[in-house]
Amino acid sequence: MITLQDLRKVYPTRSGEVVALDGISLEIPQGQIHGIVGQSGAGKSTLIRCLTALERPTTGSVIVDGAEVSALSEAMLRQARRRIGMVFQHVNLFEARTAAANIAYPLAIAGVPRAQRATRVQELLDLVGLGDRGDAYPAQLSGGQKQRVGIARALATEPAVLLCDEPTSALDSTTTRQILRLIRDVRDRLGITVVIITHETAVVREVCDAATLLADGRIVESGPLADVVTRPGSPLSQALVPVPDVGVGDQRALVQVSAGGAQTQIAHAMHAIATEPDAHVVAGAIETLGGVRVGRWHLDVADGDRVAVLGRLRAAGLAIEDDAA
Ligand SMILES: Nc1ncnc2c1ncn2[C@@H]1O[C@H](COP(=O)(O)OP(=O)(O)OP(=O)(O)O)[C@@H](O)[C@H]1O
Ligand SMILES: [Mg+2]
CATH class of the missing domain: 3.40.50.300 (P-loop containing nucleotide triphosphate hydrolases)
Structure with a gap:
């Protein structure tokens, strides 16, 4: 058109x-x-x-x-x-x-x-x-x-x-x-x-x-939008679902993770984060975009276990967007 x-x-x-x-x-x-x-x-x-x-x-x-x-x-x-x-x-x-x-x-x-x-x-x-x-x-x-x-x-x-x-x-x-x-x-x-x-x-x-x-x-x-929001590292997605700013000051190793799809996928991602002992959420946002649910979180991940933690989150279907490692 x-x-x-x-x-x-x-x-x-x-x-x-x-x-x-x-x-x-x-x-x-x-x-x-x-x-x-x-x-x-x-x-x-x-x-x-x-x-x-x-x-x-x-x-x-x-x-x-x-x-x-x-x-x-x-x-x-x-x-x-x-x-x-x-x-x-x-x-x-x-x-x-x-x-x-x-x-x-x-x-x-x-x-x-x-x-x-x-x-x-x-x-x-x-x-x-x-x-x-x-x-x-x-x-x-x-x-x-x-x-x-x-x-x-x-x-x-x-x-x-x-x-x-x-x-x-x-x-x-x-x-x-x-x-x-x-x-x-x-x-x-x-x-x-x-x-x-x-x-x-x-x-x-x-x-x-x-x-x-x-x-x-x-x-x-x-x-x-339904495609954009599930692309890892997508600048549009980051602009559309911004995670609240977190002070970098005393945060050791912030990692941005995201998930997109049906509500059950978001719930699954949240469960994986919540049950991960060596990471905790410092900020997050969940939105519906183009009929797709998208969640994005800043996690504070303990330094020593970083590789293992990110591996487990990845295996749970989360996209790791901003891996400082
Ligand atoms: N008539 C013009 N002559 C010379 N430069 C121009 C002209 N119109 C636009 N530009 C330049 O082209 C570029 C794009 O301008 P444009 O107006 O399309 O931006 P925009 O995205 O609409 O910005 P805004 O959000 O501020 O409206 C700018 O660098 C602007 O200075
Ligand atoms: Mg303009």
Whole structure:
């Protein structure tokens, strides 16, 4: 549904070239909710701008919904953009127009006759849970409700792909969860492909099926969460299920171990740790990610028995991630 092939974007600046994307190849299947995470400057916004063809790649190709957007003429591009919905952190609604009129706007641009517009707008309002608020002006809506209008507006032209750039960063945690649930619900009903750019790992944990970690314009790691969380030493997994920091001070030999799979596997791993006399837990975290349970623990392991202890834990199915030995 979305294919990126060896995508490179270089910005010429006065002080030299900035390589914002450096050989990105990525396949996002239809109906997937895919999170793009990475630190500030990693290239997330550049990537989303290339997907909408607001930015032309320096080299490489971008194929969205069967069309190579990197090669389309301006006229073809306007057509193709209708198949791409955008949701932003700041919704930017027309303040002087009602919610319904805001949602109708892209329909008018697309040439949908007035009579059909009203029906479609009501369907969209219903879809985002604002069925009875179509007459409200933006100033009369909460932040979460405004984002719902933004999502309805993005879906108006029946896009195949929904691109979300920090869709919940301006919202509190309860509203964030509601909006993410709405995005998932929309995907389930419409089968739309969703890309979410976010600096919040909680967003990925909550809603994404798969994720890509970017750093310095390159992919560090990518994959379905269910696979990622069981990869030993996975940077994405560590970012998504961080173990609370422990002071190194008097800890002799900290070891990071992890387990992933069904709840019984986590229980089995915890039993192995608990019954290991020469290791004890100093910190730990357990989460559900992409339908898979994942546990991660920092253990303090007695120095002399290190090899034997780690061997026993490994035999019990635990991945040893951070073996200082
Ligand atoms: N128009 C531009 N001209 C020159 N350099 C740019 C331009 N846009 C982005 N860059 C550079 O490209 C790199 C990637 O920027 P980008 O905005 O994609 O990062 P980001 O991951 O979205 O960061 P943030 O989380 O801060 O939004 C950065 O080094 C940035 O300075
Ligand atoms: Mg950005």
